[in-house]
Amino acid sequence: MKSNDSLYAIEVINVTKSFKIYYDKAHTLKEYLVFWKTNKNELYTALKNISLKIKKGETVGLIGVNGSGKSTLLKLMTKIIYPNSGKIITRGKLTSLLELGAGFHQDFTGRENIYFNAAIFGLTRSDIDKRIDDIIAFSELGDFIDNPVRTYSSGMYMRLAFSIAINVDADILLIDEILAVGDQHFQDKCFNKLEELKKSNKTIVIVSHDLGQIEKLCDRAIWIYEGHVQMDGSPKNVLPSYLERCR
Amino acid sequence: MSLFKNLYAYRELLKTNIQKEIRGKYKGSFLGVLWSFLNPLLMVLVYAIVFPYILRNTEDNYLIFLIVAIIPWNFFTTVITQGTNCVWINGGIIKKVYFPREILPISVVSAGLVNFFISFIIVILFILFSGIGFSIHILWVPFIAIIQSILSLGLLFILSAIDVYVRDVEYLINFFVMLLFYATPILYNANMFPLKIRWVLYLNPMAHLIDAYRNVLYYKTTPSFGSLIYIVVLSIFLFVFGLLVFRKLEKGFAEEV
Numbered sequence: 252m253k254s255n256d257s258l259y260a261i262e263v264i265n266v267t268k269s270f271k272i273y274y275d276k277a278h279t280l281k282e283y284l285v286f287w288k289t290n291k292n293e294l295y296t297a298l299k300n301i302s303l304k305i306k307k308g309e310t311v312g313l314i315g316v317n318g319s320g321k322s323t324l325l326k327l328m329t330k331i332i333y334p335n336s337g338k339i340i341t342r343g344k345l346t347s348l349l350e351l352g353a354g355f356h357q358d359f360t361g362r363e364n365i366y367f368n369a370a371i372f373g374l375t376r377s378d379i380d381k382r383i384d385d386i387i388a389f390s391e392l393g394d395f396i397d398n399p400v401r402t403y404s405s406g407m408y409m410r411l412a413f414s415i416a417i418n419v420d421a422d423i424l425l426i427d428e429i430l431a432v433g434d435q436h437f438q439d440k441c442f443n444k445l446e447e448l449k450k451s452n453k454t455i456v457i458v459s460h461d462l463g464q465i466e467k468l469c470d471r472a473i474w475i476y477e478g479h480v481q482m483d484g485s486p487k488n489v490l491p492s493y494l495e496r497c498r
Numbered sequence: 499m500s501l502f503k504n505l506y507a508y509r510e511l512l513k514t515n516i517q518k519e520i521r522g523k524y525k526g527s528f529l530g531v532l533w534s535f536l537n538p539l540l541m542v543l544v545y546a547i548v549f550p551y552i553l554r555n556t557e558d559n560y561l562i563f564l565i566v567a568i569i570p571w572n573f574f575t576t577v578i579t580q581g582t583n584c585v586w587i588n589g590g591i592i593k594k595v596y597f598p599r600e601i602l603p604i605s606v607v608s609a610g611l612v613n614f615f616i617s618f619i620i621v622i623l624f625i626l627f628s629g630i631g632f633s634i635h636i637l638w639v640p641f642i643a644i645i646q647s648i649l650s651l652g653l654l655f656i657l658s659a660i661d662v663y664v665r666d667v668e669y670l671i672n673f674f675v676m677l678l679f680y681a682t683p684i685l686y687n688a689n690m691f692p693l694k695i696r697w698v699l700y701l702n703p704m705a706h707l708i709d710a711y712r713n714v715l716y717y718k719t720t721p722s723f724g725s726l727i728y729i730v731v732l733s734i735f736l737f738v739f740g741l742l743v744f745r746k747l748e749k750g751f752a753e754e755v
Contacts, residue, residue, distance in 0.1 A: 270753065278664070279664065279665050280666040283664065326752070329595075329596045331594070331595070331596055332749075332752045332753060333749040333750075345596075347595070347596070349594055350594045353591060353593075353594030354590075354591045354595055366514065369510075370508070370510040370511040370514050371591070371595050372595075373507050373508050373510075373511070373597070374510060375509065376510050376513075379510070
């Protein structure tokens, strides 16, 4: 039983997540009192009793139209937000790239930010020292690495963030629609790096609207529609039906 | 236990965060870290000049009597008033990455503790030049400071977590800290009060802590044993309770900030 369980890197069991949407969010005592009765909110259920299991070493693409709950699912897996009911189990070190450069300090240099950002991902100083050359080389920032990141272009920003995340050596990597940034050259490079990680038996979950990428990279595609799993299977089967529906 | 495991795994983040707290505080000010000396020093000067006229002064060396209490009090207020919004102001990063959220209040208290030890140099200098002299009991100071840190951390867990949901906490706490300043025997000696009502004063754990500092530094005796037990038990209770509250509320942080 136990060995069977640990086959999975991520288990999502009957998870429901809803958000309260306030028209006027009370944040102070006065507002709480004034809006006691009138504090209208609507419950928006982003995920409805969803269950899925992702095996170790699997590369999974999450597809679906905007607002279908893909990003919510990723956030739940990272433990940034928590489900209203159900359970999420992840096994192994997890890194997520939900938004590029989250936690970058504008006035610090690229190099300092590598240390700071990698620390957020749970690396120690000596771990980072070992990897810093790889990270800088991968980012192709060259001498810019010692400039404050506020002087970076959005492409440079993204390259640095991606280089850090991809080099933290996590067992599970969650990526949310960010491969589209960067020029063709860097996109290809990221793509190759992901292939390499895939071969080294990492678990990767990608949210993307680039179906071509999903087809090339993933062994499994999960189509999320209005908070539940519409279809789950090999990209060859799922992608055509998804495209069919979108039309 | 999982707290310590988590903190160990994220020790680098904790370290950089503490450094940021210490360095960032006086960033942009002309005198920099010197302010952590100057601030309490100026405060002591004001009280030392004004209060002997207002209060019936029975202390031999009122300046030292004051300074051994105000520096630790300053540690308490800085941590509580500046730390209450520590979760809220880090909202940007909380929404985007996972890390043990407890790191935020822990960094504030650790930075405060480091700052306390730095400003303790003033206490030492004053005691030295006043001729009061030291005793072996000064070795109690780190122990008392650590109990104070645990107490402050317990409070900060609760305050910083609630502050995310109700922003008034930040403003209310300023008022309460000011109130507590006068309710704690800092400017005066607690024996000024008749025994009948003195116990009310000593419900406040800070009263015991301040007395403990004063005992080991000013009166050069051991801290009262009963006091120590009371604050150790209360601090540990507050720490555990605070952590539970924080754990409960942190699940909503990313949606609330």
